Amino acid sequence: MARRTSRLAASATPALADVPATHDTPDDTMSLDMPEQLLTPEASRSETSSNNENASTEEQPAQRRRSTRVVRASLRATEALENTPVKKDDSTTLSSQAYVDSLAKAKRSRSGLRHSIAVMQSSLRTDSALPTGDTLIEDHSMAPDTPISKSSQELQSEDLNASLQQRTLRKRVQKALAQDEESATAKATPKSDSRQSLRRSTRASLLSKASEFMERANSVLGKRSRDLGDKSKEAGRRASLRPRNVAPAKDEGPAPVAERAAKKRRVSESDLSNLKSKADLPSEEPTAPPVIKYKPKVWLTHGLYSGQEASSSPPKQRKSKNSGRTSLDITRKRRHLPLPIFGGLRLIKTERDYLLPFDIFSPLPQGQPKPDEWRKTNKNVFVGDAASEWKANKKVELSTCMCDEETGCDENCQNRYMFYECDNGNCRLGAECGNRNFSELKNRTKAGGKYNIGVEVIKTQDRGYGVRSNRSFEPNQIIVEYTGEIITQFECERRMRNVYKNNECYYLMYFDQNMIIDATRGSIARFVNHSCQPNCRMEKWTVGGKPRMALFAGDRGIMTGDELSYDYNFDPYSNKNVQQCRCGAPNCRGILGPRPKDKDQRAKAEAANVKVAKTGTKRKRATAAGTATAQAKKRKLLSAKSIKVGVKKAVNKVTTTRGKTTTKKTTSTSTARGQTKTKIVEKKTVKLPTVKATSRFKAAIRAPQRKTASAKAATSPARKTNQLKRPSAETKKRILANAANGGRSPTKSPAKSPAKGKASKAETKSPRKPVARKAPTKTPIKAKMPTSKAKGAAKSPGKTTKDKKSLGRGVKSAARSVVRTVKGATK
Ligand SMILES: C[S@@+](CC[C@H](N)C(=O)[O-])C[C@H]1O[C@@H](n2cnc3c(N)ncnc32)[C@H](O)[C@@H]1O
Numbered sequence: 001m002a003r004r005t006s007r008l009a010a011s012a013t014p015a016l017a018d019v020p021a022t023h024d025t026p027d028d029t030m031s032l033d034m035p036e037q038l039l040t041p042e043a044s045r046s047e048t049s050s051n052n053e054n055a056s057t058e059e060q061p062a063q064r065r066r067s068t069r070v071v072r073a074s075l076r077a078t079e080a081l082e083n084t085p086v087k088k089d090d091s092t093t094l095s096s097q098a099y100v101d102s103l104a105k106a107k108r109s110r111s112g113l114r115h116s117i118a119v120m121q122s123s124l125r126t127d128s129a130l131p132t133g134d135t136l137i138e139d140h141s142m143a144p145d146t147p148i149s150k151s152s153q154e155l156q157s158e159d160l161n162a163s164l165q166q167r168t169l170r171k172r173v174q175k176a177l178a179q180d181e182e183s184a185t186a187k188a189t190p191k192s193d194s195r196q197s198l199r200r201s202t203r204a205s206l207l208s209k210a211s212e213f214m215e216r217a218n219s220v221l222g223k224r225s226r227d228l229g230d231k232s233k234e235a236g237r238r239a240s241l242r243p244r245n246v247a248p249a250k251d252e253g254p255a256p257v258a259e260r261a262a263k264k265r266r267v268s269e270s271d272l273s274n275l276k277s278k279a280d281l282p283s284e285e286p287t288a289p290p291v292i293k294y295k296p297k298v299w300l301t302h303g304l305y306s307g308q309e310a311s312s313s314p315p316k317q318r319k320s321k322n323s324g325r326t327s328l329d330i331t332r333k334r335r336h337l338p339l340p341i342f343g344g345l346r347l348i349k350t351e352r353d354y355l356l357p358f359d360i361f362s363p364l365p366q367g368q369p370k371p372d373e374w375r376k377t378n379k380n381v382f383v384g385d386a387a388s389e390w391k392a393n394k395k396v397e398l399s400t401c402m403c404d405e406e407t408g409c410d411e412n413c414q415n416r417y418m419f420y421e422c423d424n425g426n427c428r429l430g431a432e433c434g435n436r437n438f439s440e441l442k443n444r445t446k447a448g449g450k451y452n453i454g455v456e457v458i459k460t461q462d463r464g465y466g467v468r469s470n471r472s473f474e475p476n477q478i479i480v481e482y483t484g485e486i487i488t489q490f491e492c493e494r495r496m497r498n499v500y501k502n503n504e505c506y507y508l509m510y511f512d513q514n515m516i517i518d519a520t521r522g523s524i525a526r527f528v529n530h531s532c533q534p535n536c537r538m539e540k541w542t543v544g545g546k547p548r549m550a551l552f553a554g555d556r557g558i559m560t561g562d563e564l565s566y567d568y569n570f571d572p573y574s575n576k577n578v579q580q581c582r583c584g585a586p587n588c589r590g591i592l593g594p595r596p597k598d599k600d601q602r603a604k605a606e607a608a609n610v611k612v613a614k615t616g617t618k619r620k621r622a623t624a625a626g627t628a629t630a631q632a633k634k635r636k637l638l639s640a641k642s643i644k645v646g647v648k649k650a651v652n653k654v655t656t657t658r659g660k661t662t663t664k665k666t667t668s669t670s671t672a673r674g675q676t677k678t679k680i681v682e683k684k685t686v687k688l689p690t691v692k693a694t695s696r697f698k699a700a701i702r703a704p705q706r707k708t709a710s711a712k713a714a715t716s717p718a719r720k721t722n723q724l725k726r727p728s729a730e731t732k733k734r735i736l737a738n739a740a741n742g743g744r745s746p747t748k749s750p751a752k753s754p755a756k757g758k759a760s761k762a763e764t765k766s767p768r769k770p771v772a773r774k775a776p777t778k779t780p781i782k783a784k785m786p787t788s789k790a791k792g793a794a795k796s797p798g799k800t801t802k803d804k805k806s807l808g809r810g811v812k813s814a815a816r817s818v819v820r821t822v823k824g825a826t827k
Helices: 002-012 014-016 019-034 042-048 058-083 086-110 112-127 132-145 150-188 191-221 224-236 237-241 254-279 323-333 338-351 394-398 437-447 490-500 594-616 620-635 640-653 696-705 715-723 731-741 754-767 770-784 788-795 797-800 804-827
Strands: 453-458 465-469 480-481 485-487 508-510 516-518 536-543 546-553 660-670 676-689
Touching: 437 480, 437 536, 437 546, 485 490, 490 516
Parallel strands: none
Antiparallel strands: 453 465, 480 546, 485 516, 508 516, 536 546, 660 676
C-alpha cells in the first residue's frame, strides 16, 4: 500500500522527478518486504482490542498503523518549509523520503515496534505545528485511533492518497489557470497588485463555477419552473426558509445538483398549482370544487310554540278515512316549530299573550309527583244499572249538517249549535268540516307523546294536584276529555255513603240522563282545579249519539305552561261543605260555588234561555245567560251527606202519610256559547203517603200546580163560578153588610197581599165557605215555601185532623221539596 502511494505520488507529482536516485533501491526493497496483512477474525479481534495498549503486543497491527503514522511523522521534515508555499508542495516528496528512510531504519532495527512507537510519538508532537492547509490530511491520519477493521483502514489510506492526488492535481490546475489569468491581467494591470489579483481571480473562478452550476440547474428545471421558482423564492414563505446561499460547494458533483433541483421542483410544483388557480391558466386541468359537508340542522319539534298553527283557520280534520294517515299528517304538519319572529307577529296580531323563549324547548320543570291512588281510564265505562238505563239519543239521527264547502262547519253550523259533533254520517264536508273536535283529539292523542297529549299533572301549592298545558291551544280548541265511570244516581249515593265518606276531594259530575260521571277512576281532566276566572270550560257534546264531556280552551287560548282551570259553579247544598277558593283571581268569589245572588241571576237566566232556545235564537245572543246555565250544569256533587240529608228531610215531611206523587223535572243545558236546550229529562217518582182526600181537596191542591200566582184559580173559578151563580141569602146579606162597612172584611184585611185581595174577590163571589175561600190564598204561598210550615202542617195532629186541606198542602209541599233535592243532586 505504501508502495502504491509512493508510486502514485511519483507519477502524479512532477516534483518527484527531482528526487535523488539513491532512494530508488530502498524503495524497491521496501516494496518487496512489505507484509500483506489479511483480515482474519483473530486479527479483527486483536485490532478491536488494540486500543488497549497493554492488551496486544503483536507487531502486525503496529506495523500497519505505523505505515499510516509514518506519513504524519514524515511531515515533520516539512517544518522548516512552512513559510514558503512553493516548498510546501515539496513536502510530499520529502515525506516520502522520510517514510522510506524510516522504513529502512525500522528494517534495520530489531525492534521495529519500538521504533514505530517513537515515530508516532514524534509525529504527535509535530501535529500541532503542521500548517493549516494540511489539516484535512492530518484529520484523516488520526482516524485509525478509532476501532475499525484493517480493510477499512486500507481503504481509508487509499482514499487518502487518492484525495491527496486529486487535491494536488486541482491545485496544479488552479495554479495553471491562475498563472494564465495573471499573465492576462498583468498585461492590463500594474505588477504591484499581482498577488491580490491572483486571489480575486480565484474567487472569480469559484463564482463562475457557481454560476455554471446554477445554469445547469435552471436548464434542468425549465424556463417556467425557473421563473416560478424565482417568484416563489421572493414571495413564498417556504422559499424564504430555504438556504439563501444557492452556490454549490466545490466538491458537489452533478448528482447532488440534480437532487437539489428535484427537491426544488417538488416545492415549485405545489406552489405552481396555487398560482395556476389564481391565474386561471387555460392549459391546466380544471380542479374539482371542494365538497363541504355541513352537519344537518336539528330542528326542535316541540317547545313553547308547539301547537300553534300557522293559519288562522280552524284546524283541519281528517283528510281521509284512513285515521293512521291522518295522524301522520298532523304530526308532519307540526314537525317544525314556527320561527319566533313569525309566531310572535301572529300572536301580536291575534292579541294573544306570549312568553319570550328564553327556555323555548322545555319551559316546564320536571319531576312532578303523580297521585298514587289515581286509576286511569280514557273511555267512559258504564257501571251497574247505568248501561241498561241508558237510552241512546235519537235526536242525533236528525242532526244532518246543512253546511257547504264555502263556510265549512263554522259557528253557524247547526250541529255545532246543538253541540252535536259532525261525522261522515251526518256531514258531507269531510276534511273541510270544522266541527270534529273529539275526532281531532283522538288523532292527536293517538300520535302520543307529552306534547301531543298536551297536558300533565302538577302539584300545586295549596290546592292539591292540578293540570297544566305542555303546549299551546287555540281559543275554543279541545284539550282533554273528561272520562270516568258512568253511574246511576243510586250508585253515586252508595259510593258517597260508603266508599268516599272520608274523602276530601270528589270527582263527580253530572253527565246526562240523570247519570253521573265518577272520575275517581278517570282521565287526567279530573285534576283540573276550579277558578273564578277560568281559562277553560267544560262542555258536553253528543258524539255518535253518545254524550261526552271535554275541557275546551277559553276565548283567549292557552299558552305552554299555563295551569288549566274551569268554573265548577259548585253548589255545596250545605254550609258544611262550603270550601274556600284559592284560585287567586281578582274576582274570586271566595268559595267554591256561586254566590247566593248569582243563584238568583242564574235562575232568571235559565228562564230567559228557555225562551231563547224555544225561538231557536243563536247562541251568541244569550252568551251571558248561557254561561250561567252552563255553569249550573257543570255542577259537582260535593258531599253525599247533603243529598242524604235533603232526601231524609223530604221523606220526614211525609212520614205520617203514604201515597204516590209523580213529578217532572226540567233541566236546561247550555254552554258559554249561549245555546240552551231545555227538555224533560226525568220523571221522578217519589213514594208518598196515601192521602185520603176528596175530590175537593185534590182540586184545591191541583190548582196551584197550574198557576200558583193566581190564588183565585186555586178556588177553581170555573166550578165556583158555576156554584156561585146564585148566591144564597146569607151571602147576599154579608155582601151588603160589607158594602155598608166600606168594603172591609170584618175578620181580615184583604189588602195584606195581592193574593188575599184576589181571594176577597173570590169571597165576594163565593161567600159560602170563608175558610175555604181563604185556604187557596195560603196554599200557593205555602207551596212556594215547602219547608217547616208544610212539615208542621203534615205533622201537626191538630191541624191535620181539623182540616184535610192542610194535610193535602203538606203532602204537596213535601213532594216539591223532594224533587228539588233530587234535582240538586242530579245537577
Ligand atoms: C276535582 S278535584 C281537583 C283536583 C284536586 N286538586 C286533587 O288534588 O285531586 C276538586 C277539589 O280540588 C280542590 N280545589 C279545586 N280548586 C280549588 C280552588 N280554586 N281552591 C281551593 N281548592 C280547590 C278542592 O278540594 C276540590 O274539592
